[in-house]
Amino acid sequence: MFIKRKEKSQAAPAPEQESNGHAPVMGAVAQAAAYPVRRLATPGPRARALLARDAQVVSQAHGRPYPLVVAEGRGAQLTDVDGNRYIDFIAGIAVNATGHAHPRVVAAVQQQAAAFLHVSADFYHEPWVQLAERLNSIRPFAEPARSFMCNSGTEAVEAALKLARYHSKRENFIGFLGGFHGRTTGALSFTSSRTVQRRGFAMMPGVTHIPYPDAYRPVLAAQPGDADYGDTVVNYLEQVIFARQVAPDTVAGILVESIQGEGGYIVPPASFFPRLRQLCDRHGILLICDEVQSGVGRTGKWWAIQHSGVEPDIVACAKGIASGVPLGVMLARASVSTWPPSAHGNTYGGNPLACAAALATLDLVEECGLQNAHDTGAFIMERLRQMQTRHTCIGDVRGRGLMIGVDFVEDARTHKPAAALAERVEHLAFEHGLLLLTCGASTVRMAPPLLITRPEVEEGLAIFEHVVGLAAGELG
Ligand SMILES: Cc1ncc(COP(=O)(O)O)c(C=O)c1O
Numbered sequence: 428m429f430i431k432r433k434e435k436s437q438a439a440p441a442p443e444q445e446s447n448g449h450a451p452v453m454g455a456v457a458q459a460a461a462y463p464v465r466r467l468a469t470p471g472p473r474a475r476a477l478l479a480r481d482a483q484v485v486s487q488a489h490g491r492p493y494p495l496v497v498a499e500g501r502g503a504q505l506t507d508v509d510g511n512r513y514i515d516f517i518a519g520i521a522v523n524a525t526g527h528a529h530p531r532v533v534a535a536v537q538q539q540a541a542a543f544l545h546v547s548a549d550f551y552h553e554p555w556v557q558l559a560e561r562l563n564s565i566r567p568f569a570e571p572a573r574s575f576m577c578n579s580g581t582e583a584v585e586a587a588l589k590l591a592r593y594h595s596k597r598e599n600f601i602g603f604l605g606g607f608h609g610r611t612t613g614a615l616s617f618t619s620s621r622t623v624q625r626r627g628f629a630m631m632p633g634v635t636h637i638p639y640p641d642a643y644r645p646v647l648a649a650q651p652g653d654a655d656y657g658d659t660v661v662n663y664l665e666q667v668i669f670a671r672q673v674a675p676d677t678v679a680g681i682l683v684e685s686i687q688g689e690g691g692y693i694v695p696p697a698s699f700f701p702r703l704r705q706l707c708d709r710h711g712i713l714l715i716c717d718e719v720q721s722g723v724g725r726t727g728k729w730w731a732i733q734h735s736g737v738e739p740d741i742v743a744c745a746k747g748i749a750s751g752v753p754l755g756v757m758l759a760r761a762s763v764s765t766w767p768p769s770a771h772g773n774t775y776g777g778n779p780l781a782c783a784a785a786l787a788t789l790d791l792v793e794e795c796g797l798q799n800a801h802d803t804g805a806f807i808m809e810r811l812r813q814m815q816t817r818h819t820c821i822g823d824v825r826g827r828g829l830m831i832g833v834d835f836v837e838d839a840r841t842h843k844p845a846a847a848l849a850e851r852v853e854h855l856a857f858e859h860g861l862l863l864l865t866c867g868a869s870t871v872r873m874a875p876p877l878l879i880t881r882p883e884v885e886e887g888l889a890i891f892e893h894v895v896g897l898a899a900g901e902l903g
Contacts, residue, residue, distance in 0.1 A: 464893045466858050470494040471509025492864060493857040500527025503879040503887075505862065514887040515862045516873045521688075521720045521830070524747035525791045526876035532750045532787045539783035548576075548776035555777035558785050562758055565789070567716075567730040568738040573764035575757040576776040580719035580745035581609025583755035584682070586771060587741045588613045590759055591680035591713045593766045598632075599673050601664065601681040601712075603639040604646075605690030605867070608682060608717055608743075617682050620689040620867075635673050637664050639687050640695040643823050643834065644842055644868075657699025665706055675710035680741070685731035688720035691867020692832025694825055700735035713740040713763065719755075720830070723747040724792040724877055727801030727828035734827060747877070750788045754781035796877035800828035803884060807831055807873065810888050818892075820848055820899045829877055832870040844869035848902050855894035861887050 470478060474496035498508045503526050505513045518524070525532055539554065546552060559574045566572035575586045592598065602608075602617035609615065610624065616631040618624055638646045642656040653659045669675045681703065687693040707714045716739040721731035725747055732739055740763050745755035775781075808824060811833055815821040822836030822845075835845040835852065849869040856863045856871075866872045875887070 464859055464890050467511045467860055469507065469509065469511050469858060470496060471507070471511065473508040477508065493854055495857065495862065502526040502529075503876045503883045511860065513857075513860050513862050514883055514890065516875045516887050516891075517862045517864045518747075518874055518876045519751060520746065520864065521725055521874040522746045522751050524723055524725070524796060524877045525750045525788050526878050527751075529750060529787075529791065529878070531791060532784050535783040535787035536752065536780055539779050543779060545775070545778065547774055548772055552777070552779055554779050554782035554786065558777075558782040561786060561789055562756060565729045566758060567733050567742060568740070568760055570760040570762060572758045573761050575759070575764075575771065576778075576781075577755040577757070577773055578753045578775050578778070578781075579609070579755045580717075580743065581611045581614040581755075582773070583719065583743035583745050583757045584608045584614040584617075584717060585611055586755075586757035587682070587715045587743050587759075588680070589771055590741065590757065590764065590766060591715060593770060594763050595679040595711070595713060597677050597679040599678045600634050601668070601673070601678060602634050602636050603683055603687070603690075604636050605639045605641070605687055605693070606636075606682075606684055606717075607687075607689030608684075608719075635668060637668060639684075639690060639693060640699045641687070641691070641693045642696050643693070643825070644844075654698045655696035657696035658702055660699065661702040661706055669710075675706075675712065678710065678712045680713035680715045681707060682715045682717060684717045684721065685735075686721045686726065686827060686830055687867075688830075688872075689866050691834070691870045692826055692830060692872050693867070694827060695735075697735070700732065700737040704737045707740075715739065715741040715743065717743045719743055719745045720874075723788070724796045724800055725828055725830050725874065726826075727797060727804060729797070731827060731830070747792075748788060749781050749784040752781045752784035754778070754785055792877060799879070800877045803879060803881070804828035804831065806881075807884060807888065814888075814892050814895065818895050818899060820845060820895070820903060826873075829873070829875055829879070831873040832866065833873070834867070835869045835871065845902075848898055851898040851902055852891075852894055855897050856890060859890045859894055861890040861894070863891070 477496050478494055496508045497505055499506045503515045505515050562574045563572045604619050606617055607620045608617045613631050616634045640657040640660040645656050647659050647663050649659045716732045718730050722744045740760050742758040748754050811824040815824055819839055820835050822839055822842055823834035825832050835849040837843040837845045846869045849865045849871050852871050853863050853865050863871050
C-alpha cells in the first residue's frame with residue numbers, strides 16, 4: 428500500500444515540518460514523495476544482540492510490549508539500532524512533550540550541566556525557584572500554589588497522599604478501579620489497572636476503590652434521575668460507600684485521574700467532577716487529581732481537570748513536564764500545604780537539570796504545544812472516527828487533545844473487549860514503523876509529542892489503518 432505525500436524540497440521545508448523546531452530527520456526527506464507502508468525487518472541483528480545482553484542483566488520486572496531498541500530520536504520520529512525509522516505516537520508514555528531531543532530543551536540541559544549538576548534539596552538555586560514560580564502561574568486553582576519536587580509520578584502521588592493525611596488529620600482515601608498511580612506502596616495501593624502489578628505486595632491500609640465513570644462499559648446501574656454515569660458513580664460513593672463502609676469524616680482525600688490513563692484513556696462524563704467537588708466540599712475531603720499522564724498541555728489545556736471547570740486541591744504531575752528528564756511535582760493550594768520543614772523531602776528535589784528541561788518544555792508547550800494538542804488532537808479524532816466507519820472492530824474513539832484511545836471490540840453492540848486484536852494492532856504497528864501502546868481492556872492509545880507535525884500524523888495514521896486491517900483479517 429502506498430500513501431501519496433506532498434512533495435517537499437530540502438531547501439524550503441513545508442511550514443508544518445519546521446514547526447516542531449527540528450531539522451528534518453534522516454531519511455524523512457527522501458521518503459517524502461511517496462511513503463510506502465511496509466513491514467520492517469525488526470528487530471534487526473543489532474537489536475537482537477542488545478536484547479540478548481539485556482536478558483542477562485536487566486531486571487525482568489520491566490514489562491516490554493515489543494522489542495524496540497532505540498538509537499536516536501528527533502521530534503516525533505525514532506530510529507532503531509538497525510536503521511529502522513518509526514513514527515512515535517506514544518512519546519515514551521506521554522513524556523516527550525516537545526518530541527525527542529528538542530534543540531531548546533537540549534541547549535537548556537547542556538547549559539545547566541555546565542554550571543552545576545546537583546546541590547541537593549538542602550540548598551537553594553534559581554532554576555528551582557523559577558520553575559516553582561512558573562508552575563504557580565499555570566496552577567489549576569485560584570489560590571497560590573506551593574510545589575513539592577521529586578523524581579517521578581509515583582513520588583508526586585506519595586507526596587500528595589502524605590500531605591493529604593498530614594493536613595486533614597484523617598486516614599482514609601477513595602481511589603478508582605482501573606486507576607494507575609505508580610508502584611511505590613502508597614501509590615500502588617490505589618493502582619488497580621492490572622492484578623500483576625499488585626499480586627505479592629502488601630498494600631497501605633485505608634484505600635477503598637469505586638468504579639471509574641466509564642460510560643462505555645459501566646459496571647453500576649443508572650438510577651432514575653441520574654444526569655449521566657458520572658452522577659451515578661458519585662451517588663454510589665455517597666449513598667453506598669459513605670453510608671455503609673467508610674465514614675466521610677474519616678476520608679483525607681479522593682485520588683482520581685482527570686482522564687483515566689492506563690485504565691483505558693477514559694474521559695469521565697460531564698457531571699462527574701462537579702459532583703465530586705461538591706461532595707468533597709460537603710465533607711472536608713481533599714480532591715487530588717493525578718495529572719501525571721494527562722497534564723502539562725497534553726489535552727490542549729495545561730491540566731485535563733480544567734476541561735471540567737472544577738478546581739482540585741492537589742495535583743500530581745510528572746512525565747511530560749521535563750520532556751524526558753525525570754521530574755515529578757506535587758502542586759498544592761497554599762492553604763493545604765501546611766506541613767512544617769522536614770515533614771517530607773528527598774535528595775534530588777528541584778534537580779537543576781530537570782528544572783532547566785522543564786522550563787524550556789513549558790515555554791515550548793505554551794508557544795505551540797497547547798494549540799497543536801488541541802488542533803492536531805481534533806484532526807486525529809476526526810480521522811479515527813472516519814476509520815471507525817470502515818472497521819467494525821473499532822468500537823469507540825475517545826480522548827481529549829493528544830490523549831486518544833481507540834477501543835477494539837468483538838461486538839459493536841455489547842462492547843465486548845477485543846484484547847488480542849488490540850495487542851496485535853500494537854505489535855503490527857511496531858513492525859510497520861509506528862509506535863503505539865495498549866491500555867485498559869482493549870484500547871490502543873495515541874499520545875504523540877505535543878509538537879508532532881501534520882506529515883508525521885498523516886504517516887502514522889496511514890500505518891495505523893493499514894495494520895488495523897491486517898490484524899482484523901488475521902483475528903477477525
Ligand atoms: C496517571 C499516572 N500516575 C502515576 C504514574 C506513575 O508515574 P511514574 O512511572 O513516573 O512513577 C503514571 C505512570 O504511568 C500514570 O500514568
